[in-house]
Amino acid sequence: MSLPGTQTTATNWTGVSYGIVLGFVAAYYQFKVPPVLPVLFDDYNYDKFVAGGFMSIFAVAGMAISVRVGRAIRRRGAARYLAGAFSLMIIGSLLGLAVPESGTLMLISRTIEGLGAAVLAVCMPAFANMNAGPRHLPVIIAVQATWIPVGQVTANLIAQPAVAAGQWQPVWWAGIAATLAIAVWTFAIARRGQVDFGGRPSDSDQNTAANTVTKPEQRALLFAAVLFFLWQAQFMAYFTWLPVYLVDVRGFSADGAVLINQIPVVVLLVFALATGFALRAGVGVIPLVIAALALQAGSWLLVPVADSVIIGTISLVAWGIAAGITPTCLWALPSVLLGGHRADTHAFAVVLTGRYLGILAGPLIAVAIFRLTSDWLAVAYTFGAVTALCAGAAFYLGILVKRIG
Numbered sequence: 001m002s003l004p005g006t007q008t009t010a011t012n013w014t015g016v017s018y019g020i021v022l023g024f025v026a027a028y029y030q031f032k033v034p035p036v037l038p039v040l041f042d043d044y045n046y047d048k049f050v051a052g053g054f055m056s057i058f059a060v061a062g063m064a065i066s067v068r069v070g071r072a073i074r075r076r077g078a079a080r081y082l083a084g085a086f087s088l089m090i091i092g093s094l095l096g097l098a099v100p101e102s103g104t105l106m107l108i109s110r111t112i113e114g115l116g117a118a119v120l121a122v123c124m125p126a127f128a129n130m131n132a133g134p135r136h137l138p139v140i141i142a143v144q145a146t147w148i149p150v151g152q153v154t155a156n157l158i159a160q161p162a163v164a165a166g167q168w169q170p171v172w173w174a175g176i177a178a179t180l181a182i183a184v185w186t187f188a189i190a191r192r193g194q195v196d197f198g199g200r201p202s203d204s205d206q207n208t209a210a211n212t213v214t215k216p217e218q219r220a221l222l223f224a225a226v227l228f229f230l231w232q233a234q235f236m237a238y239f240t241w242l243p244v245y246l247v248d249v250r251g252f253s254a255d256g257a258v259l260i261n262q263i264p265v266v267v268l269l270v271f272a273l274a275t276g277f278a279l280r281a282g283v284g285v286i287p288l289v290i291a292a293l294a295l296q297a298g299s300w301l302l303v304p305v306a307d308s309v310i311i312g313t314i315s316l317v318a319w320g321i322a323a324g325i326t327p328t329c330l331w332a333l334p335s336v337l338l339g340g341h342r343a344d345t346h347a348f349a350v351v352l353t354g355r356y357l358g359i360l361a362g363p364l365i366a367v368a369i370f371r372l373t374s375d376w377l378a379v380a381y382t383f384g385a386v387t388a389l390c391a392g393a394a395f396y397l398g399i400l401v402k403r404i405g
Contacts, residue, residue, distance in 0.1 A: 011133040011140075015195040018185070019127025020144050022082075025178050026120035027151025029089060029113050030058050030359075032175060034240050035159035035261065036168035038247050038254040043100070043168075048370075050103040052363040054110050055240050059360030061114030062121065063353055070122050070349030078127075079190055079197040081119050086183040088116030093176050097169060118356075125348045127195070129335060141335065142276020145328035149268045152239065156258050156265065164255040217337055220400040221347060224333045225354030227397055230390045231293070231326055232358025234300070234383040237366040238264075238319070245376050263313070264320030271324025279328070285336050286398035289329035293391035296322030300384030304377045333397075337404060 033040075033054045040046060073081055092112030099105040125144055132140040155171060162170040189195050239261070246257035279285065299318035306312040334347040369379045 011136045012131040012195070014189060015131030016128050016136075016140055018189060018195055019124050019129075019131065020140075020147065021182060021185075022120040022127065023124035023144060023147030024150050024154070025089075025175075025182055026117040026124065027148045028154050028178060029093075029117045029151075029175055030055070031148070031152045031239065032155045032159070032171045033110075034243055035156050035258045036163055036171055037240075037244055038257070039163055039166060039168045040100075041244075042166075044103070046103050046106075048367050049364070050107065052240065052367045053107055055236060055363045056360045057107055057110045058114035058117065059356040059358070061111050062118040062356035062359070065115060065118050066122055066349040066352045066356065069119055070126075070347075073122065073126075077197045078123050079186075082123065082186055082197075083183075085116035085119035086179050086186075089113050089179045090176055092116065093172050093179075097172050100168075118352075121352060122349050125331060125334070131195070137335065138280035138332070139273075139276040141279065141332045142273050142328045145276075145331045146269055146272045148327065149265045149272065149324075152265045153262065153269070156262055160255050160258045163258060216400075216404050220337050220397065220404055221334065221350045223393070223397050223400055224330070224337065225351050225357075227390060227393045228330050228351055228354035229357040229361070230386055230393060231330065232355045233362035233365065234296075234358075234386050234390075235323060236359050236362030237379065237383055240363040241366050241376075241379070249376055260316070263316045264323060267317050267320030268324040271321050272328045273324075275325045275328040279332060285329045285332050286394060286401060289326055290391050290394045290398075292322040292325035292329070293387055293394055296326065297384050297387035297391065300380050300387060303380035336401060 033051075037051055040051065069081060089112075092109045092114075095112065096106055096109035099109075124147060128140055128144045129137065158174050159168070159171050162168060190197060243254070243257040243261055246252040246260055247254055252260065275288065278288065295318055299315050299322060302311060302315035302318070306315045330351070334351055338347055365382070366379045369382050370376060372378075
């Protein structure tokens with residue numbers, strides 16, 4: 001099924017750009033940890049479960065507030081919630097900089113950051129989609145699907161010289177600077193009225209009535225959340241522990257591991273954008289995501305035989321291709337299921353709950369398997385199977401989509 005149109009006739013590029021940049025900042029905060037994990041281990045000797053929690057704790061924060069915040073924003077507008085989010089992200093970062101030697105306090109700091117980033121993650125697709133005209137919607141969905149890789153690439157680029165010097169703090173300071181910058185931008189566009197942040201009671205009542213979700217649509221949204229959970233779990237396991245695996249098993253330096261980590265991220269970016277143009281050309285979301293998930297499962301199974309440069313590179317590139325196609329399709333699902341004009345903060349919050357479950361589970365499952373087997377290859381086999389299960393789940397979601405249609 002191809003993407004439907006929206007009720008918006010013209011694209012508000014300020015609103016679209018603002019929404020996507022919110023996502024970039026949220027993703028930067030989430031993924032600033034993996035490239036500096038080797039340095040954090042050397043400096044503070046964290047337990048691997050605690051270090052995995054630095055990523056997974058974002059999921060706890062997101063699950064705790066996403067749906068509730070999504071509903072509240074629909075009723076009261078986004079401005080006050082965004083102001084609170086920016087404050088939380090800065091406070092959390094400063095706490096981490098102040099007491100990094102305490103694993104517990106670092107987890108608390110990451111939780112505070114995660115609460116703020118969760119608000120940005122809910123607002124990002126809603127702002128981008130609801131400001132998009134029908135002609136540009138598929139490409140805009142593809143661009144917003146790049147929020148994670150752009151955040152990763154940015155974190156890696158900032159981290160590489162810092163890690164080479166045995167430092168991690170510059171990555172935290174860069175996040176604070178980005179938060180301050182987008183806070184200033186938010187104030188400017190709100191003052192000029194360039195973007196509608198909502199909050200007018202009459203509009204809220206009308207939107208609530210217009211956006212009522214039927215039971216079949218709700219079931220499909222929940223199943224989309226399950227699919228996002230399964231896929232996100234393997235995604236998080238891969239990017240959280242790949243630098244550590246490359247250092248501990250393959251013998252790379254910490255900054256060399258960051259460079260290699262860029263390969264799937266860059267490939268991911270290219271194919272996320274290409275997928276948007278494919279969707280705009282009428283390629284079905286469900287067949288595309290099934291093919292991508294099958295490819296991703298195969299790339300996991302290449303890891304055990306990736307001793308050579310050629311096979312290792314093929315594995316990284318294949319995984320990156322699939323990881324670019326899949327999230328573009330997953331972010332398109334609320335618009336496919338409900339129509340672009342009805343895919344608001346609440347709809348995306350439901351799907352984001354599945355994503356947060358994956359963020360929580362992925363890194364910790366990987367550590368648990370490694371602890372049980374003392375073998376990173378067992379982790380690769382496990383998530384290869386998980387990704388194959390995702391392909392089956394996507395096939396079933398296609399059946400649900402046909403029933404709604």
